[in-house]
Amino acid sequence: MSVPRAYLDAATAAPLHPAARAxxxxxxDEGWADPDRLYTEARRARLLLDAARASVASAIGCRPDELRFVGSSTAARQDGMLGLLAARSAAGSTAVASAVEHSAILQAVPQTVRTPVDRVGRVDPEGWGAAVTADGVALAALQAANHEVGTTQPVTAAADACGEVPLLVDATAWLPWRPAPAGWSVLVGGAEAWGGPPGVGLLAVRKGVRWRSPHPEPTPPEASLPAVLAAATALEAVRATADEEASRLSALVDLVREQVPLRIPDVEVVGDPVERLPHVVTFSCLYVDGEPLLSALDAAGFAVGSGSACTSSALEPSHVLAAMGVLTHGNIRLSLHPGVTEADVRRFLEVLPEAVAGVRRSAGVEGL
Amino acid sequence: MTVLDERGRRCPLPVIALARAIKDVAVGGEVTLLADDPAAAHDVPAWCRMRGQHLVTAEDGRFVVRRVL
Structure with missing residues (x-):
C-alpha cells in the first residue's frame, strides 16, 4: 500500500487552488491577447486585467492604480527596494531592514543595516527607531509576518518611527489572510503564498510616494495575464473562507506547538506562540541533522520545510533562526494550507517522534 | 583543559562533541571547542542556553564553555 502524502510546506509555495486551476x-482561452492593443481580443484582455487588478487591490488594501503585477515575489521585493532607493538618492544610500527579512530584501541594496530581533523574531523597537532615524537612510523594510517562524511584526508602529523615510512592507506570508497592515509606502507580495500560479508578484506603490523603476526602458512587462487572472480568482476564493480557515489552521498549529515538546525530548518550538501567522510552526531538535530527518519524514509521507544549513543550497543556516539566537540544526517548518486536514497533522505527530529518534540513534546521541 | 578540534565537521557534529565532552569535566571546568562550520556560531550559544551551561567566550570559531550544572 502506498504511503498517503501530506504537503506541509505552503510557505514555500501553496498548492494551486482548484479555483485558480479552472x-x-x-x-x-479568453485572456491571452496583449491588453495594450486596440482590437476586440485585446480589449477583452484589458477588461479581464482591470477586473483582476481591482479585485486584488481591494483584497490587499490599495487602489487599483497603485498596483503592478510583476514576475515573482522576488522581483517585487527587489524592484520595491531599488525603486525607492533610486528615487531617494538625495536622502542617502542606506537601507534599514529587520534581520529576519526575506533574503531578497536583505540583499537588494548594497548598503543595508540589519536591525536586531528578539528571541521570538520580533523586531526590537529601539534598535529600529535608532536605525531609521540615522543620517543617510533612503528607505526601510519590514515584513508583516515572518515566513519561517510565523511571528508578526509591529508594522504600524515601525512606520510611525520612520517619519519621512518610506517603508516597504513585505506582506507575502500575510496576504492570504487579510489586507496589509497600515503604514506602508511600498507593499510587496506573491500569489504563490495563497495558491495562485507561480510567477505572479505584487508591487504596490502608494500615491504620492516617490518610486522610480530600477529597470531601463522598456520596463519588463507585467506578469503573464492568464496567471494574473488565476491569481486574482484564487485570492478571492481563499479570502471567502479566510476567517474559518485561519481559526482551523491556527488550532492545528497550537496542537503542534503543544504536542511536539511533550512527545520529543530536547526540542525547542520557536517563534511567537500567539502573535503569529495562523499557518506556520517551526521547531528545532537538538543533535539532529536536518537532512536525514527530512528524508525520514518524506518517506513517511510528509513534505516539510527546514531552515537548517544542510537543507539549503548555500550550506548556510537560516539567517532568521540565527538572528533569533535559536538552534539552527535539526529544524523543521510546517506551513499549512486549506488542503491540510486535522488527520494529516495528527498522523505527522504520530510519525515525528520515531523519525527524530531514528536520526538520533544513528548519530549515537541518546542520553546526551 | 579539554580541547575539541571539530574544524571541518558540520553541525550538529561539533555540538554533539561538546555535549559529550562536557559530561567528563567537573562542574566549574571548561571545554574549548574549535569549529569552523558557520552554524556553530549560532548553535553553540543556543546549546549553552538550552542546557544551562555558560559560554565564556566565542570568537573566530573558538568557543570556551564552562560546566555550571
Whole structure:
C-alpha cells in the first residue's frame, strides 16, 4: 500500500487552488491577447486585467492604480527596494531592514543595516527607531509576518518611527489572510503564498510616494495575464473562507506547538506562540541533522520545510533562526494550507517522534 | 583543559562533541571547542542556553564553555 502524502510546506509555495486551476484554463482561452492593443481580443484582455487588478487591490488594501503585477515575489521585493532607493538618492544610500527579512530584501541594496530581533523574531523597537532615524537612510523594510517562524511584526508602529523615510512592507506570508497592515509606502507580495500560479508578484506603490523603476526602458512587462487572472480568482476564493480557515489552521498549529515538546525530548518550538501567522510552526531538535530527518519524514509521507544549513543550497543556516539566537540544526517548518486536514497533522505527530529518534540513534546521541 | 578540534565537521557534529565532552569535566571546568562550520556560531550559544551551561567566550570559531550544572 502506498504511503498517503501530506504537503506541509505552503510557505514555500501553496498548492494551486482548484479555483485558480479552472481560472487558468479559462484565461488561456479568453485572456491571452496583449491588453495594450486596440482590437476586440485585446480589449477583452484589458477588461479581464482591470477586473483582476481591482479585485486584488481591494483584497490587499490599495487602489487599483497603485498596483503592478510583476514576475515573482522576488522581483517585487527587489524592484520595491531599488525603486525607492533610486528615487531617494538625495536622502542617502542606506537601507534599514529587520534581520529576519526575506533574503531578497536583505540583499537588494548594497548598503543595508540589519536591525536586531528578539528571541521570538520580533523586531526590537529601539534598535529600529535608532536605525531609521540615522543620517543617510533612503528607505526601510519590514515584513508583516515572518515566513519561517510565523511571528508578526509591529508594522504600524515601525512606520510611525520612520517619519519621512518610506517603508516597504513585505506582506507575502500575510496576504492570504487579510489586507496589509497600515503604514506602508511600498507593499510587496506573491500569489504563490495563497495558491495562485507561480510567477505572479505584487508591487504596490502608494500615491504620492516617490518610486522610480530600477529597470531601463522598456520596463519588463507585467506578469503573464492568464496567471494574473488565476491569481486574482484564487485570492478571492481563499479570502471567502479566510476567517474559518485561519481559526482551523491556527488550532492545528497550537496542537503542534503543544504536542511536539511533550512527545520529543530536547526540542525547542520557536517563534511567537500567539502573535503569529495562523499557518506556520517551526521547531528545532537538538543533535539532529536536518537532512536525514527530512528524508525520514518524506518517506513517511510528509513534505516539510527546514531552515537548517544542510537543507539549503548555500550550506548556510537560516539567517532568521540565527538572528533569533535559536538552534539552527535539526529544524523543521510546517506551513499549512486549506488542503491540510486535522488527520494529516495528527498522523505527522504520530510519525515525528520515531523519525527524530531514528536520526538520533544513528548519530549515537541518546542520553546526551 | 579539554580541547575539541571539530574544524571541518558540520553541525550538529561539533555540538554533539561538546555535549559529550562536557559530561567528563567537573562542574566549574571548561571545554574549548574549535569549529569552523558557520552554524556553530549560532548553535553553540543556543546549546549553552538550552542546557544551562555558560559560554565564556566565542570568537573566530573558538568557543570556551564552562560546566555550571
Amino acid at each position: 481560472a487558468l484554463l479559462t484565461a488561456h
